[in-house]
Amino acid sequence: xxxxxxxxxxxxxxxxxxxxxxxxxxxxxxxxxxxxxxxxxxxxxxxxxxxxxxxxxxxxxxxxxxxxxxxxxxxxxxxxxxxxxxxxxxxxxxxxxxxxxxxxxxxxxxxxxxxxxxxxxxxxxxxxxxxxxxxxxxxxxxxxxxxxxxxxxxxxxxxxxxxxxxxxxxxxxxxxxxxxxxxxxxxxxxxxxxxxxxxxxxxxxxxxxxxxxxxxxxxxxxxxxxxxxxxxxxxxxxxxxxxxxxxxxxxxxxxxxxxxxxxxxxxxxxxxxxxxxxxxxxxxxxxxxxxxxxxxxxxxxxxxxxxxxxxxxxxxxxxxxxxxxxxxxxxxxxxxxxxxxxxxxxxxxxxxxxxxxxxxxxxxxxxxxxxxxxxxxxxxxxxxxxxxxxxxxxxxxxx
Ligand code: AMP
Numbered sequence: 001x002x003x004x005x006x007x008x009x010x011x012x013x014x015x016x017x018x019x020x021x022x023x024x025x026x027x028x029x030x031x032x033x034x035x036x037x038x039x040x041x042x043x044x045x046x047x048x049x050x051x052x053x054x055x056x057x058x059x060x061x062x063x064x065x066x067x068x069x070x071x072x073x074x075x076x077x078x079x080x081x082x083x084x085x086x087x088x089x090x091x092x093x094x095x096x097x098x099x100x101x102x103x104x105x106x107x108x109x110x111x112x113x114x115x116x117x118x119x120x121x122x123x124x125x126x127x128x129x130x131x132x133x134x135x136x137x138x139x140x141x142x143x144x145x146x147x148x149x150x151x152x153x154x155x156x157x158x159x160x161x162x163x164x165x166x167x168x169x170x171x172x173x174x175x176x177x178x179x180x181x182x183x184x185x186x187x188x189x190x191x192x193x194x195x196x197x198x199x200x201x202x203x204x205x206x207x208x209x210x211x212x213x214x215x216x217x218x219x220x221x222x223x224x225x226x227x228x229x230x231x232x233x234x235x236x237x238x239x240x241x242x243x244x245x246x247x248x249x250x251x252x253x254x255x256x257x258x259x260x261x262x263x264x265x266x267x268x269x270x271x272x273x274x275x276x277x278x279x280x281x282x283x284x285x286x287x288x289x290x291x292x293x294x295x296x297x298x299x300x301x302x303x304x305x306x307x308x309x310x311x312x313x314x315x316x317x318x319x320x321x322x323x324x325x326x327x328x329x330x331x332x333x334x335x336x337x338x339x340x341x342x343x344x345x346x347x348x349x350x351x352x353x354x355x356x357x358x359x360x361x362x363x364x365x366x367x368x369x370x371x372x373x374x375x376x377x378x379x380x381x382x383x384x385x386x387x388x389x390x391x392x393x394x395x396x397x398x399x
Contacts, residue, residue: 001396002026002084003389004071004141006064007091008130010122011035013063017071017078017085018389025385026078027071031063039063043070050076060126061133068137088134088143089392091182091384092127094120095147097173102150102391104399105131105143113145119177144392151181154222159319162230178226180208180330184216185223186387187329187380190365192221195325195376203324205316207309208382209339210330211239211282215309217316225319227312233268236312237305239282242272244308277301284332284339306342313343317350323375326352329382335362337379344377351375 001021007014016028029043039057043050051070057063070076071085079085090105096116103109110131117124134143152160160176161169168174184206192202199221206216213236216226227235227243237243245268253259253267267276275282278301280290290298317323326347327333328340337360344354353373358366361379369377 001086001393002079003392004085004088005091005385005388005392006088006130006134007385007388008060008126008133010126013060013067013130014385015067016385016389018386020389020393023386027076028385029067029070031057031066033057034063035059041066041070043067043076045076045078059133060129061136064130064133064137082138082141085138085141087392087396088138088141089388090127090131090134090143090145091148091388092131092145093123093148093179094177095145095149095153096177097153097175099145099147099150100153102144102146102395104395105135105145109145119173142396144395146182146388146391148179148181149177151185152176152178152216152223152226155224155226159225174230176226176229178214178216178223179228179232180212180214180216180226181223182384182387182391183208183329183382184214184218184226186383187327187378188218188221189387190380191325191327191376191378194365194367194378194380197324203320203322204327205313205320205323205325206327206329207313207333207343208330209236209309209328209333209336212241213238213243213309213330213332215312215316217319219320225316235308237277237301237308238273240270240273240275242268242276274301274305277304284336288336288338302339302342306339306345309343310346313347313352314350323350323352325376325378327378327380329380334364334379334381337361337368340368340377340379347375347377352377 003018003020005016011034013031017026019026027045031041033039034057038054040054042052071079096119113128187206188204191204192199202221204218208214214228217224233241235243253264278287278298280287280298287298287301352375353370354377355370359368365380367376367378
């Protein structure tokens with residue numbers, strides 16, 4: 001099947017046309033600066049950049065229209081008619097408690113999605129714009145929504161209910177939802193395949209370390225805990241987000257510093273994490289370079305980042321009882337071998353022994369633990385688009 005995967009953000013659209021039979025990405029692209037005076041369109045055919053232009057992209061519909069023209073283009077295209085597209089898989093950030101699985105989109109699903117935008121006010125409205133545009137432009141092609149939160153809907157109550165007055169959960173749906181589910185699911189599947197363990201038997205700790213970071217405990221192929229929560233601010237240290245902090249700090253920001261909610265949000269979302277600690281950048285590569293120049297704050301930023309990941313790995317090892325694999329993925333996890341080494345210092349305590357030499361790789365699927373290590377350590381490039389395509393095929397085959 002040919003599945004068009006769409007990841008629609010507020011001002012960008014990422015797309016991939018995937019032949020799912022052989023998991024081959026036929027074409028992909030990025031449309032940036034949607035709704036701004038000048039947009040940027042980059043399109044790859046079979047992995048090679050084949051077209052780049054700057055032009056206004058009025059809205060999401062105009063963006064998808066450009067994408068379709070490129071997919072059908074004589075030189076840059078990979079299909080002759082849009083009828084060759086069998087289905088469209090959309091990334092949707094938040095599915096709330098309602099969507100525990102991917103779902104075929106109809107008017108009822110659209111209504112439910114629109115009514116849950118308060119859960120992810122930055123992301124879901126943009127995802128919905130992409131779905132609406134696709135339904136309008138390609139009315140005969142089935143659309144499937146694949147949720148970032150769905151993989152974590154298997155968490156037990158002990159993991160997802162906060163110790164607040166219970167009404168917050170019951171009446172307002174304030175609970176842990178978790179994010180990056182598509183990535184955690186994809187790398188869990190790949191880890192099972194690589195280690196030759198049946199998927200419904202694998203117990204893994206998956207570390208999605210990118211600009212946003214989260215970690216998941218996967219037991220018998222199902223998520224049983226994860227570090228992101230009701231929103232996307234808690235857990236690990238991220239590029240510009242603080243991760244876990246004492247809520248008393250927020251009370252003090254309000255009462256002592258008289259900061260407004262939007263100032264606090266800006267500090268917690270945009271000025272904290274690696275950026276706030278290092279004062280250099282939110283980008284791991286910049287901080288690593290600064291550390292080489294003996295910048296003390298860069299060093300402490302990296303130490304705190306690694307320490308937080310290591311603590312969660314320890315906690316999740318206990319949650320799982322048995323760990324087959326610790327998996328590193330996303331920009332930092334799959335490329336940053338230096339930070340992987342830093343995180344793994346001390347993990348021998350739970351039976352995970354890193355092989356320092358094997359670990360020196362970037363962007364490749366590899367087992368990087370010592371041969372005799374009871375817990376395997378893996379670097380696995382994530383591929384959320386491929387997971388969305390797989391989910392799309394699965395939902396259609398169940399019809
Ligand atoms: P993502 O959000 O998954 O695109 O990841 C972005 C993060 O990956 C940034 O902090 C980058 O610095 C980091 N990253 C990308 N390449 C490398 C690399 N070769 N070494 C260390 N970190 C990297």
